[in-house]
Amino acid sequence: MPHTLITGASMGIGEAFARELASRGNDLVMVARSEEKLRELASELHAKHGVDVRSCRADLNDTAAPAQIYGYCAENGIDIGLLVNCAGLSRAGEFRELQAEKLDEIMTVNMMAAARLSRLFLPDMVTARKGGIINVASLGGLQGVPGLALYSATKSFLITLSEALHAEASKSGVRVLAVCPGFIDTGFLERTGHNASGIRLPIYGAEKVVKAALRGLENNRVRVFPTPLDGILAFSQRLASRKFTVRLSGLFAGIVRG
Ligand SMILES: NC(=O)c1ccc[n+]([C@@H]2O[C@H](COP(=O)([O-])OP(=O)(O)OC[C@H]3O[C@@H](n4cnc5c(N)ncnc54)[C@H](OP(=O)(O)O)[C@@H]3O)[C@@H](O)[C@H]2O)c1
Incomplete structure (x- = not known):
């Protein structure tokens, strides 16, 4: 049985994916920087569900990390049947105030790591004529979000990459999708300097994102919106001007004033 990477x-939506997939009997390779958290989660999931769970410490801000992760799997004879690109970070505030180092880190982790990992693992899936990739994007990737300019641009990248890969891989039986959540209660918002009290949309749990993404994979969807409101917001974009949509997204995110 192939593993899911x-x-x-180590936390948040990625941890929720690990918990759900382990409970469904999937063997896992879990990647993050927090080695201790990964080890504890791995032994808990193994004890509860009897699945094989490997921890692979990696800093995805290092551009060599994706190839090292691929090498780790190859050396240990681990086939990857499902890749979940979930690691990500943000920094709330005006783009002109974003530090250069943070700018590079957001682009490297959110875009480069996901693209490189997809490029490394996809050929094996195509050869096996099965498998899947779930890219954790965001509703914020459907348009530029003032106050989250770079973050929203990286999530747009993930959505368009997923759409194209979905089409390229479809003939081989490999499924690729982007899941586009709204605001999720993981501590991410606090970590990114986002004042959650300004947010004008419901904040919901990571489990909803995971269940919707896995359902979307079963149904071979290309974009997945975890709640009906997310779907309505995505659809309503088609009816409004781009300028209005961008302005509204900034107001919903509660970072910039209208
Ligand atoms: N929370 C939200 O409101 C929300 C909404 C839409 C989309 N998303 C997206 O969902 C994904 C997960 O978000 P979350 O809310 O679960 O965030 P989170 O709780 O902050 O978790 C982020 C995860 O990414 C890992 N990570 C960050 N930098 C890394 C690096 N350099 N190398 C390796 N791993 C790294 C972290 O692990 P370590 O720190 O241990 O390395 C952690 O496991 C992100 O892509 C985010 O953009 C979140």
Whole structure:
């Protein structure tokens, strides 16, 4: 049985993917920097569900990390049947105030790592004529979000990459999707300097994102919106001007004033 590789599995949405997939009997490779958290989660999931769970410490801000992760799997004879690109970070505030180092880190982890891992693992899936990739994007990736400019641009990248890979891989039986959550209660918002009290949308749990993404994979969807409201917001974009949509997204995120 192939393993599922999850980046950002040490907490939040990635951890929720690990918990759900382990409970469904999937063997896992979990990637993050927090080695201790990964080890504890791995032994808990193994004890509860009897699945094989490997911890693979990696800093995805290092551009060599994806190839090292691929090498780790190859050396240990681990086939990856599902790749979940979940690791990500953000920094709330005006783009002109974003530090250069943070700018590079956001682009490297959110885009480069996901693209490189997909490029490394996809050929084996195509050869096996099965498998899947779930990219954890965001509703914020459907348009530029003032106050989250770079973050929203990286999530747009993930959505368009997923759409194209979905089409390229479809003939081989490999499934690729982008899941586009709204605001999720993981501590991510606090960590990114986002004042959650300004947010004008419901904040919901990571489990909803995971269940919707896995259902989307079963149904071979290309974009997945975890709640009906997310779907309505995505659809309503088609009816409004781009300028209005961008402005509204900034107001919903509660970072910039209208
Ligand atoms: N929370 C939200 O409101 C929300 C909404 C839409 C989309 N998302 C997206 O969902 C994904 C997960 O978000 P979350 O809310 O679960 O965030 P989180 O709780 O902050 O978790 C982020 C995960 O990414 C890992 N990570 C960050 N930098 C890394 C690096 N350099 N190398 C390896 N791993 C790294 C972290 O692990 P270590 O720190 O241990 O390395 C952690 O496991 C992100 O891509 C985020 O953009 C979140």
